Amino acid sequence: MELKLLIYDLEINYLPGKEMHIADLLSRNYINNEFDKEINIEGVVHSINNTINVSKIAEATKHDLVLVKILEYYNEGWPKDKNKISGDIQHYWSLRNDIVVEKGVLYVKNKIIMPYSLRRLALQQLHEGHNGVNKTVLRAKQLVYWPGLDNEIKQYVLSCKICDRFKNSNTKEPLQHHQVAKLPFEIISSDILTYGGKDYVVVFDHYSKWLEIIKINFKTAQEVIQQLKKIFSTHGYPQTIYSDNQPYSSDVFKQFCVMYNINLLTSSPRYPQSNGTAERAVQTAKQMLRKADFEKKEILDILLEYRCTTLPQIGASPCELVMSRLLRTKFPVNENTLKPKIQVNDENRMLNYQANYKEYYDKRTKSKDEFNANDDVVVNDGRVWLPCKVLSKLDNYPRSYVVKLQNGQIVRRTSYHLRHTKGQHYVENYEDNDDIILGVSSNEEVVSKGSNGEITKTKVGRVVKIPTKLDIYDLSN
Numbered sequence: 001m002e003l004k005l006l007i008y009d010l011e012i013n014y015l016p017g018k019e020m021h022i023a024d025l026l027s028r029n030y031i032n033n034e035f036d037k038e039i040n041i042e043g044v045v046h047s048i049n050n051t052i053n054v055s056k057i058a059e060a061t062k063h064d065l066v067l068v069k070i071l072e073y074y075n076e077g078w079p080k081d082k083n084k085i086s087g088d089i090q091h092y093w094s095l096r097n098d099i100v101v102e103k104g105v106l107y108v109k110n111k112i113i114m115p116y117s118l119r120r121l122a123l124q125q126l127h128e129g130h131n132g133v134n135k136t137v138l139r140a141k142q143l144v145y146w147p148g149l150d151n152e153i154k155q156y157v158l159s160c161k162i163c164d165r166f167k168n169s170n171t172k173e174p175l176q177h178h179q180v181a182k183l184p185f186e187i188i189s190s191d192i193l194t195y196g197g198k199d200y201v202v203v204f205d206h207y208s209k210w211l212e213i214i215k216i217n218f219k220t221a222q223e224v225i226q227q228l229k230k231i232f233s234t235h236g237y238p239q240t241i242y243s244d245n246q247p248y249s250s251d252v253f254k255q256f257c258v259m260y261n262i263n264l265l266t267s268s269p270r271y272p273q274s275n276g277t278a279e280r281a282v283q284t285a286k287q288m289l290r291k292a293d294f295e296k297k298e299i300l301d302i303l304l305e306y307r308c309t310t311l312p313q314i315g316a317s318p319c320e321l322v323m324s325r326l327l328r329t330k331f332p333v334n335e336n337t338l339k340p341k342i343q344v345n346d347e348n349r350m351l352n353y354q355a356n357y358k359e360y361y362d363k364r365t366k367s368k369d370e371f372n373a374n375d376d377v378v379v380n381d382g383r384v385w386l387p388c389k390v391l392s393k394l395d396n397y398p399r400s401y402v403v404k405l406q407n408g409q410i411v412r413r414t415s416y417h418l419r420h421t422k423g424q425h426y427v428e429n430y431e432d433n434d435d436i437i438l439g440v441s442s443n444e445e446v447v448s449k450g451s452n453g454e455i456t457k458t459k460v461g462r463v464v465k466i467p468t469k470l471d472i473y474d475l476s477n
Protein backbone atom coordinates (compact mmCIF):
# COMPACT_ATOMS: atom_id res chain seq x y z
CA MET A 1 0.00 0.00 0.00
CA GLU A 2 2.73 2.43 0.99
CA LEU A 3 4.65 1.67 -2.19
CA LYS A 4 1.59 2.21 -4.33
CA LEU A 5 0.94 5.61 -2.74
CA LEU A 6 4.50 6.81 -3.34
CA ILE A 7 3.67 7.89 -6.88
CA TYR A 8 1.10 10.40 -5.61
CA ASP A 9 1.71 13.76 -4.08
CA LEU A 10 -0.80 13.63 -1.25
CA GLU A 11 -2.54 16.50 0.39
CA ILE A 12 -4.74 15.69 3.38
CA ASN A 13 -7.74 17.85 4.19
CA TYR A 14 -10.46 17.31 6.77
CA LEU A 15 -13.97 16.94 5.31
CA PRO A 16 -17.01 16.29 7.52
CA GLY A 17 -18.78 12.96 6.82
CA LYS A 18 -21.97 14.58 5.49
CA GLU A 19 -20.00 16.23 2.67
CA MET A 20 -18.07 13.11 1.76
CA HIS A 21 -20.53 11.45 -0.64
CA ILE A 22 -18.15 9.43 -2.79
CA ALA A 23 -16.01 8.16 0.04
CA ASP A 24 -19.10 7.14 1.94
CA LEU A 25 -20.42 5.21 -1.04
CA LEU A 26 -17.09 3.42 -1.49
CA SER A 27 -16.77 2.55 2.16
CA ARG A 28 -20.21 0.99 2.15
CA ASN A 29 -19.85 -0.80 -1.16
CA TYR A 30 -16.37 -2.19 -0.85
CA ILE A 31 -15.12 -5.27 -2.66
CA ASN A 32 -15.09 -8.16 -0.26
CA ASN A 33 -11.69 -9.56 -1.22
CA GLU A 34 -8.74 -10.06 1.02
CA PHE A 35 -5.74 -8.29 -0.44
CA ASP A 36 -2.87 -9.99 1.25
CA LYS A 37 -0.91 -10.33 -1.96
CA GLU A 38 1.68 -7.68 -1.10
CA ILE A 39 2.87 -9.66 1.87
CA ASN A 40 3.42 -12.67 -0.36
CA ILE A 41 5.35 -10.91 -3.11
CA GLU A 42 8.66 -11.62 -1.43
CA GLY A 43 7.76 -15.30 -1.19
CA VAL A 44 6.69 -15.43 -4.84
CA VAL A 45 9.89 -13.75 -6.05
CA HIS A 46 11.93 -16.13 -3.92
CA SER A 47 10.18 -19.20 -5.28
CA ILE A 48 10.47 -18.04 -8.91
CA ASN A 49 14.23 -17.59 -8.44
CA ASN A 50 14.39 -21.04 -6.94
CA THR A 51 12.42 -22.86 -9.60
CA ILE A 52 14.48 -25.11 -11.84
CA ASN A 53 13.74 -24.78 -15.54
CA VAL A 54 15.25 -26.10 -18.74
CA SER A 55 17.32 -22.97 -19.49
CA LYS A 56 18.79 -22.95 -15.98
CA ILE A 57 19.75 -26.60 -16.41
CA ALA A 58 21.31 -25.92 -19.83
CA GLU A 59 23.29 -23.02 -18.36
CA ALA A 60 24.48 -25.08 -15.40
CA THR A 61 25.36 -27.99 -17.72
CA LYS A 62 27.76 -25.67 -19.59
CA HIS A 63 29.64 -25.09 -16.35
CA ASP A 64 29.66 -28.69 -15.15
CA LEU A 65 33.06 -30.20 -15.98
CA VAL A 66 31.76 -33.77 -16.13
CA LEU A 67 28.70 -32.97 -18.22
CA VAL A 68 30.71 -30.76 -20.63
CA LYS A 69 32.99 -33.74 -21.28
CA ILE A 70 30.00 -36.02 -21.85
CA LEU A 71 28.56 -33.46 -24.25
CA GLU A 72 31.86 -33.50 -26.11
CA TYR A 73 31.84 -37.33 -26.33
CA TYR A 74 28.20 -37.20 -27.42
CA ASN A 75 29.07 -34.89 -30.33
CA GLU A 76 32.43 -36.37 -31.32
CA GLY A 77 32.05 -40.00 -30.31
CA TRP A 78 33.05 -41.87 -27.15
CA PRO A 79 36.60 -43.29 -26.86
CA LYS A 80 36.81 -46.99 -27.72
CA ASP A 81 38.50 -47.84 -24.45
CA LYS A 82 36.66 -47.22 -21.17
CA ASN A 83 39.96 -46.90 -19.30
CA LYS A 84 40.91 -43.84 -21.32
CA ILE A 85 38.09 -41.91 -19.68
CA SER A 86 38.63 -40.09 -16.42
CA GLY A 87 37.05 -41.43 -13.22
CA ASP A 88 33.95 -39.25 -12.81
CA ILE A 89 32.90 -39.80 -16.41
CA GLN A 90 33.51 -43.56 -16.44
CA HIS A 91 30.24 -43.93 -14.58
CA TYR A 92 28.37 -42.80 -17.71
CA TRP A 93 30.19 -45.25 -20.01
CA SER A 94 27.56 -47.98 -19.69
CA LEU A 95 24.80 -45.42 -20.30
CA ARG A 96 26.44 -43.77 -23.33
CA ASN A 97 24.00 -45.26 -25.85
CA ASP A 98 21.00 -43.99 -23.89
CA ILE A 99 22.23 -40.40 -23.57
CA VAL A 100 20.44 -37.77 -25.64
CA VAL A 101 20.97 -33.99 -25.75
CA GLU A 102 18.12 -31.58 -26.28
CA LYS A 103 18.42 -27.79 -26.00
CA GLY A 104 21.67 -28.11 -24.10
CA VAL A 105 20.23 -30.51 -21.51
CA LEU A 106 21.50 -34.08 -21.18
CA TYR A 107 18.97 -36.88 -20.78
CA VAL A 108 19.42 -40.54 -20.03
CA LYS A 109 16.31 -42.61 -20.80
CA ASN A 110 14.23 -39.41 -20.76
CA LYS A 111 15.53 -38.39 -17.34
CA ILE A 112 17.47 -35.16 -16.94
CA ILE A 113 21.11 -35.61 -15.99
CA MET A 114 21.16 -32.87 -13.39
CA PRO A 115 24.31 -30.72 -13.25
CA TYR A 116 26.07 -30.84 -9.90
CA SER A 117 25.29 -27.22 -9.01
CA LEU A 118 21.50 -27.76 -9.25
CA ARG A 119 21.28 -31.10 -7.45
CA ARG A 120 20.56 -29.69 -4.02
CA LEU A 121 17.78 -27.48 -5.38
CA ALA A 122 16.39 -30.43 -7.38
CA LEU A 123 16.31 -32.54 -4.21
CA GLN A 124 14.48 -29.78 -2.42
CA GLN A 125 11.85 -29.60 -5.17
CA LEU A 126 11.51 -33.35 -5.54
CA HIS A 127 10.84 -33.55 -1.81
CA GLU A 128 8.27 -30.74 -1.75
CA GLY A 129 5.50 -33.19 -0.93
CA HIS A 130 7.58 -34.37 2.06
CA ASN A 131 7.23 -38.03 1.22
CA GLY A 132 9.46 -40.59 2.89
CA VAL A 133 12.76 -41.90 1.49
CA ASN A 134 11.28 -44.63 -0.75
CA LYS A 135 8.64 -42.44 -2.28
CA THR A 136 11.02 -39.51 -2.83
CA VAL A 137 13.51 -41.84 -4.55
CA LEU A 138 10.75 -43.19 -6.81
CA ARG A 139 9.55 -39.66 -7.61
CA ALA A 140 13.10 -38.54 -8.44
CA LYS A 141 13.68 -41.55 -10.70
CA GLN A 142 10.76 -40.53 -12.86
CA LEU A 143 12.48 -37.23 -13.67
CA VAL A 144 16.20 -37.00 -12.95
CA TYR A 145 19.43 -38.94 -12.95
CA TRP A 146 22.84 -38.59 -11.34
CA PRO A 147 25.27 -41.03 -9.76
CA GLY A 148 24.55 -41.62 -6.07
CA LEU A 149 21.06 -40.15 -6.32
CA ASP A 150 19.45 -42.72 -3.98
CA ASN A 151 21.90 -42.10 -1.21
CA GLU A 152 21.70 -38.33 -1.47
CA ILE A 153 17.92 -38.49 -1.24
CA LYS A 154 18.12 -40.74 1.79
CA GLN A 155 20.41 -38.28 3.57
CA TYR A 156 18.27 -35.34 2.52
CA VAL A 157 14.96 -36.84 3.64
CA LEU A 158 16.30 -38.20 6.93
CA SER A 159 17.56 -34.77 7.84
CA CYS A 160 14.43 -32.90 6.69
CA LYS A 161 13.20 -30.83 9.62
CA ILE A 162 9.66 -30.52 8.30
CA CYS A 163 9.28 -34.30 7.93
CA ASP A 164 10.69 -34.84 11.37
CA ARG A 165 8.40 -32.28 12.94
CA PHE A 166 5.20 -33.50 11.32
CA LYS A 167 5.79 -37.24 11.29
CA ASN A 168 2.67 -39.28 12.03
CA SER A 169 2.24 -39.94 15.70
CA ASN A 170 2.77 -43.48 16.97
CA THR A 171 -0.90 -43.77 17.74
CA LYS A 172 -2.85 -45.00 14.77
CA GLU A 173 -6.42 -45.91 14.10
CA PRO A 174 -6.93 -49.60 13.58
CA LEU A 175 -7.54 -50.46 9.97
CA GLN A 176 -10.64 -52.39 9.05
CA HIS A 177 -10.88 -54.80 6.18
CA HIS A 178 -12.72 -53.50 3.17
CA GLN A 179 -13.81 -55.16 0.01
CA VAL A 180 -11.00 -55.01 -2.55
CA ALA A 181 -11.20 -52.37 -5.29
CA LYS A 182 -10.47 -53.61 -8.81
CA LEU A 183 -10.95 -50.30 -10.63
CA PRO A 184 -10.11 -46.63 -10.06
CA PHE A 185 -12.91 -44.75 -8.29
CA GLU A 186 -14.87 -47.93 -7.74
CA ILE A 187 -14.62 -47.65 -3.95
CA ILE A 188 -13.92 -44.39 -2.16
CA SER A 189 -13.83 -43.25 1.43
CA SER A 190 -14.91 -39.74 2.28
CA ASP A 191 -15.01 -37.67 5.43
CA ILE A 192 -14.96 -34.11 6.72
CA LEU A 193 -11.68 -32.75 8.04
CA THR A 194 -11.55 -29.66 10.22
CA TYR A 195 -8.21 -27.89 10.26
CA GLY A 196 -7.33 -24.36 11.29
CA GLY A 197 -11.00 -23.48 11.76
CA LYS A 198 -11.82 -24.50 8.18
CA ASP A 199 -13.68 -27.56 6.93
CA TYR A 200 -12.57 -29.77 4.07
CA VAL A 201 -14.11 -32.70 2.23
CA VAL A 202 -11.54 -35.48 1.95
CA VAL A 203 -11.96 -38.16 -0.73
CA PHE A 204 -9.69 -41.18 -0.97
CA ASP A 205 -9.81 -43.71 -3.80
CA HIS A 206 -9.08 -47.21 -2.51
CA TYR A 207 -7.64 -48.49 -5.81
CA SER A 208 -5.19 -45.70 -6.68
CA LYS A 209 -4.83 -43.85 -3.34
CA TRP A 210 -5.84 -40.69 -5.24
CA LEU A 211 -6.59 -38.02 -2.65
CA GLU A 212 -8.80 -34.93 -2.84
CA ILE A 213 -8.90 -32.18 -0.22
CA ILE A 214 -11.55 -29.55 -0.94
CA LYS A 215 -12.40 -26.60 1.28
CA ILE A 216 -16.08 -26.17 2.02
CA ASN A 217 -17.98 -23.28 3.58
CA PHE A 218 -20.69 -25.32 5.27
CA LYS A 219 -20.73 -28.87 6.56
CA THR A 220 -24.10 -29.56 4.97
CA ALA A 221 -25.02 -32.59 2.87
CA GLN A 222 -25.86 -30.26 -0.04
CA GLU A 223 -22.41 -28.68 -0.07
CA VAL A 224 -20.61 -32.02 0.32
CA ILE A 225 -22.69 -33.45 -2.55
CA GLN A 226 -21.81 -30.44 -4.75
CA GLN A 227 -18.09 -30.97 -4.14
CA LEU A 228 -18.31 -34.73 -4.65
CA LYS A 229 -20.19 -34.19 -7.92
CA LYS A 230 -17.30 -32.03 -9.17
CA ILE A 231 -14.88 -34.87 -8.44
CA PHE A 232 -17.20 -37.48 -9.95
CA SER A 233 -17.64 -35.40 -13.10
CA THR A 234 -13.93 -36.05 -13.70
CA HIS A 235 -13.56 -39.57 -12.36
CA GLY A 236 -17.07 -41.01 -12.66
CA TYR A 237 -19.45 -42.06 -9.91
CA PRO A 238 -18.12 -44.65 -7.49
CA GLN A 239 -19.92 -47.89 -6.75
CA THR A 240 -19.28 -47.65 -3.04
CA ILE A 241 -18.70 -44.82 -0.61
CA TYR A 242 -17.44 -45.60 2.88
CA SER A 243 -18.10 -42.95 5.47
CA ASP A 244 -18.97 -42.69 9.13
CA ASN A 245 -19.90 -39.23 10.14
CA GLN A 246 -22.34 -36.48 9.35
CA PRO A 247 -23.45 -35.26 6.89
CA TYR A 248 -22.88 -38.60 5.12
CA SER A 249 -25.38 -40.41 7.32
CA SER A 250 -28.07 -37.77 6.66
CA ASP A 251 -31.21 -38.53 4.66
CA VAL A 252 -30.23 -36.02 1.98
CA PHE A 253 -26.94 -37.79 1.40
CA LYS A 254 -28.57 -41.22 1.43
CA GLN A 255 -31.04 -40.05 -1.22
CA PHE A 256 -28.18 -38.74 -3.35
CA CYS A 257 -26.53 -42.17 -3.18
CA VAL A 258 -29.74 -43.94 -4.12
CA MET A 259 -30.25 -41.58 -7.05
CA TYR A 260 -26.75 -42.25 -8.44
CA ASN A 261 -26.74 -45.95 -7.71
CA ILE A 262 -24.04 -45.69 -5.08
CA ASN A 263 -23.76 -48.18 -2.27
CA LEU A 264 -23.26 -46.10 0.88
CA LEU A 265 -21.63 -47.90 3.80
CA THR A 266 -21.72 -46.05 7.08
CA SER A 267 -21.12 -47.36 10.58
CA SER A 268 -23.87 -49.77 11.50
CA PRO A 269 -24.18 -52.99 13.47
CA ARG A 270 -23.46 -54.73 10.18
CA TYR A 271 -20.36 -52.68 9.40
CA PRO A 272 -18.90 -51.59 12.72
CA GLN A 273 -16.19 -48.96 12.33
CA SER A 274 -16.41 -49.37 8.60
CA ASN A 275 -14.22 -46.47 7.86
CA GLY A 276 -10.65 -47.03 9.08
CA THR A 277 -9.45 -46.02 5.61
CA ALA A 278 -11.26 -42.68 5.73
CA GLU A 279 -9.76 -42.00 9.16
CA ARG A 280 -6.34 -42.68 7.73
CA ALA A 281 -6.98 -40.53 4.64
CA VAL A 282 -8.09 -37.69 6.90
CA GLN A 283 -4.85 -38.03 8.88
CA THR A 284 -2.79 -37.91 5.67
CA ALA A 285 -4.77 -34.88 4.47
CA LYS A 286 -4.26 -33.14 7.82
CA GLN A 287 -0.51 -33.73 7.67
CA MET A 288 -0.45 -32.21 4.17
CA LEU A 289 -2.35 -29.14 5.35
CA ARG A 290 0.01 -28.70 8.31
CA LYS A 291 3.10 -28.95 6.15
CA ALA A 292 1.59 -26.58 3.57
CA ASP A 293 0.79 -24.11 6.35
CA PHE A 294 4.21 -24.39 7.94
CA GLU A 295 6.04 -23.86 4.65
CA LYS A 296 3.55 -21.29 3.29
CA LYS A 297 2.84 -23.52 0.31
CA GLU A 298 -0.40 -24.23 -1.47
CA ILE A 299 -2.13 -27.47 -0.58
CA LEU A 300 -2.95 -27.96 -4.29
CA ASP A 301 0.77 -28.09 -5.15
CA ILE A 302 1.40 -30.63 -2.42
CA LEU A 303 -1.55 -32.72 -3.61
CA LEU A 304 -0.24 -32.72 -7.17
CA GLU A 305 3.17 -33.94 -5.97
CA TYR A 306 1.45 -36.67 -3.96
CA ARG A 307 -0.57 -37.80 -6.98
CA CYS A 308 2.58 -37.99 -9.14
CA THR A 309 4.60 -39.97 -6.63
CA THR A 310 4.99 -43.70 -7.25
CA LEU A 311 3.39 -45.94 -4.65
CA PRO A 312 6.25 -48.29 -3.71
CA GLN A 313 4.08 -51.39 -3.33
CA ILE A 314 2.32 -50.95 -6.66
CA GLY A 315 5.02 -49.39 -8.81
CA ALA A 316 2.79 -46.65 -10.22
CA SER A 317 1.61 -43.26 -8.99
CA PRO A 318 -2.03 -42.41 -8.23
CA CYS A 319 -2.28 -40.33 -11.44
CA GLU A 320 -0.84 -43.17 -13.53
CA LEU A 321 -3.31 -45.59 -11.97
CA VAL A 322 -6.25 -43.26 -12.59
CA MET A 323 -5.26 -41.48 -15.82
CA SER A 324 -2.58 -43.74 -17.33
CA ARG A 325 -0.20 -40.79 -17.51
CA LEU A 326 2.13 -38.79 -15.34
CA LEU A 327 1.01 -35.20 -14.80
CA ARG A 328 3.27 -32.22 -15.47
CA THR A 329 4.38 -30.32 -12.39
CA LYS A 330 6.62 -27.22 -12.29
CA PHE A 331 9.65 -29.55 -12.34
CA PRO A 332 11.15 -29.69 -15.86
CA VAL A 333 10.36 -32.95 -17.63
CA ASN A 334 11.01 -34.59 -20.97
CA GLU A 335 7.76 -34.82 -22.90
CA ASN A 336 8.24 -38.56 -23.50
CA THR A 337 7.83 -39.05 -19.76
CA LEU A 338 4.39 -37.43 -19.95
CA LYS A 339 3.05 -39.52 -22.83
CA PRO A 340 0.05 -41.64 -21.82
CA LYS A 341 0.91 -45.27 -21.12
CA ILE A 342 -1.93 -47.65 -20.49
CA GLN A 343 -1.47 -48.73 -16.93
CA VAL A 344 -2.07 -52.44 -16.89
CA ASN A 345 -1.98 -53.64 -13.38
CA ASP A 346 -1.31 -57.10 -12.28
CA GLU A 347 -4.60 -57.79 -10.58
CA ASN A 348 -3.06 -60.23 -8.14
CA ARG A 349 -0.48 -57.68 -7.07
CA MET A 350 -3.23 -55.15 -6.48
CA LEU A 351 -5.33 -57.63 -4.53
CA ASN A 352 -2.34 -58.67 -2.45
CA TYR A 353 -1.41 -55.08 -1.86
CA GLN A 354 -4.81 -54.12 -0.53
CA ALA A 355 -5.17 -57.32 1.48
CA ASN A 356 -1.69 -56.96 3.01
CA TYR A 357 -2.11 -53.29 3.71
CA LYS A 358 -3.50 -53.87 7.16
CA GLU A 359 -0.69 -56.24 8.08
CA TYR A 360 1.97 -53.84 6.82
CA TYR A 361 0.29 -50.98 8.62
CA ASP A 362 0.01 -52.82 11.92
CA LYS A 363 3.66 -53.82 11.78
CA ARG A 364 4.68 -50.21 11.41
CA THR A 365 2.74 -49.20 14.45
CA LYS A 366 4.41 -51.76 16.69
CA SER A 367 8.08 -50.82 16.42
CA LYS A 368 9.19 -49.33 19.69
CA ASP A 369 12.48 -47.60 20.34
CA GLU A 370 14.86 -47.81 23.25
CA PHE A 371 16.41 -44.56 24.43
CA ASN A 372 19.55 -43.69 26.37
CA ALA A 373 20.50 -40.74 28.53
CA ASN A 374 21.59 -37.70 26.50
CA ASP A 375 19.88 -38.99 23.35
CA ASP A 376 18.52 -36.22 21.16
CA VAL A 377 14.92 -37.25 20.61
CA VAL A 378 11.60 -35.68 19.68
CA VAL A 379 8.46 -35.80 21.75
CA ASN A 380 4.97 -35.87 20.33
CA ASP A 381 2.76 -33.16 21.78
CA GLY A 382 -0.42 -34.45 20.17
CA ARG A 383 0.16 -32.43 16.99
CA VAL A 384 3.82 -32.28 16.07
CA TRP A 385 7.19 -33.67 17.17
CA LEU A 386 9.37 -31.30 19.15
CA PRO A 387 13.00 -31.71 20.17
CA CYS A 388 13.85 -32.78 23.72
CA LYS A 389 16.63 -34.59 25.56
CA VAL A 390 16.49 -37.91 27.41
CA LEU A 391 17.78 -37.58 30.98
CA SER A 392 17.20 -41.09 32.28
CA LYS A 393 15.05 -44.20 32.11
CA LEU A 394 12.64 -44.82 34.97
CA ASP A 395 13.45 -48.22 36.46
CA ASN A 396 10.10 -49.24 37.86
CA TYR A 397 7.98 -47.97 35.01
CA PRO A 398 8.08 -49.86 31.74
CA ARG A 399 9.10 -47.78 28.70
CA SER A 400 9.12 -44.57 30.74
CA TYR A 401 11.74 -41.87 30.44
CA VAL A 402 12.52 -38.58 32.12
CA VAL A 403 13.02 -35.99 29.40
CA LYS A 404 13.88 -32.31 29.29
CA LEU A 405 11.75 -30.15 27.02
CA GLN A 406 13.15 -27.15 25.20
CA ASN A 407 11.58 -24.72 27.61
CA GLY A 408 13.68 -26.36 30.30
CA GLN A 409 10.88 -28.38 31.85
CA ILE A 410 11.50 -31.92 32.96
CA VAL A 411 8.70 -34.42 32.52
CA ARG A 412 8.03 -38.12 32.15
CA ARG A 413 7.13 -39.55 28.77
CA THR A 414 6.65 -43.13 27.59
CA SER A 415 8.45 -44.44 24.51
CA TYR A 416 5.09 -44.23 22.78
CA HIS A 417 5.55 -40.47 22.57
CA LEU A 418 9.25 -40.43 21.83
CA ARG A 419 11.20 -41.01 18.67
CA HIS A 420 14.85 -40.82 17.59
CA THR A 421 15.60 -37.92 15.28
CA LYS A 422 18.14 -36.82 12.72
CA GLY A 423 16.40 -33.64 11.66
CA GLN A 424 15.78 -31.69 14.83
CA HIS A 425 18.17 -31.03 17.66
CA TYR A 426 17.64 -30.07 21.23
CA VAL A 427 18.58 -26.46 21.93
CA GLU A 428 17.93 -25.05 25.35
CA ASN A 429 15.46 -22.14 25.37
CA TYR A 430 14.76 -22.60 21.71
CA GLU A 431 11.91 -20.27 20.90
CA ASP A 432 9.06 -21.99 19.19
CA ASN A 433 6.51 -19.46 18.02
CA ASP A 434 3.86 -22.10 17.46
CA ASP A 435 1.10 -22.12 20.02
CA ILE A 436 1.82 -25.71 20.80
CA ILE A 437 0.08 -27.35 23.68
CA LEU A 438 2.20 -29.89 25.40
CA GLY A 439 1.20 -33.23 26.75
CA VAL A 440 -2.41 -33.74 25.74
CA SER A 441 -1.96 -37.31 24.62
CA SER A 442 -4.71 -39.51 25.93
CA ASN A 443 -2.54 -42.25 27.40
CA GLU A 444 0.05 -40.03 29.05
CA GLU A 445 -0.41 -39.14 32.66
CA VAL A 446 2.09 -36.36 33.27
CA VAL A 447 1.28 -33.01 31.75
CA SER A 448 3.57 -30.02 32.02
CA LYS A 449 2.67 -26.52 33.02
CA GLY A 450 3.36 -23.61 30.71
CA SER A 451 6.90 -22.24 30.84
CA ASN A 452 6.01 -19.31 33.09
CA GLY A 453 3.89 -21.37 35.38
CA GLU A 454 0.66 -20.40 33.66
CA ILE A 455 -2.09 -22.94 33.30
CA THR A 456 -1.98 -25.22 30.30
CA LYS A 457 -5.18 -25.92 28.45
CA THR A 458 -6.10 -28.75 26.12
CA LYS A 459 -7.28 -28.27 22.55
CA VAL A 460 -10.88 -28.17 23.68
CA GLY A 461 -10.08 -25.55 26.26
CA ARG A 462 -10.10 -27.84 29.28
CA VAL A 463 -7.60 -26.82 31.97
CA VAL A 464 -4.97 -29.51 32.39
CA LYS A 465 -4.41 -30.58 35.98
CA ILE A 466 -1.51 -32.69 37.06
CA PRO A 467 -2.72 -35.65 39.08
CA THR A 468 -1.31 -35.21 42.59
CA LYS A 469 0.00 -38.76 42.77
CA LEU A 470 2.24 -38.02 39.79
CA ASP A 471 3.56 -34.64 40.89
CA ILE A 472 6.84 -36.26 41.81
CA TYR A 473 7.64 -36.75 38.15
CA ASP A 474 7.39 -33.12 37.25
CA LEU A 475 10.95 -32.62 38.38
CA SER A 476 11.04 -28.95 37.59
CA ASN A 477 8.89 -28.18 40.63
Ligand SMILES: [Zn+2]
Pocket (backbone or CB within 6 Å): 127, 130, 131, 157, 160, 161, 162, 163, 164
Ligand atom coordinates in the same frame (compact mmCIF):
# COMPACT_ATOMS: atom_id res chain seq x y z
ZN1 LIG B 1 10.45 -33.37 4.34
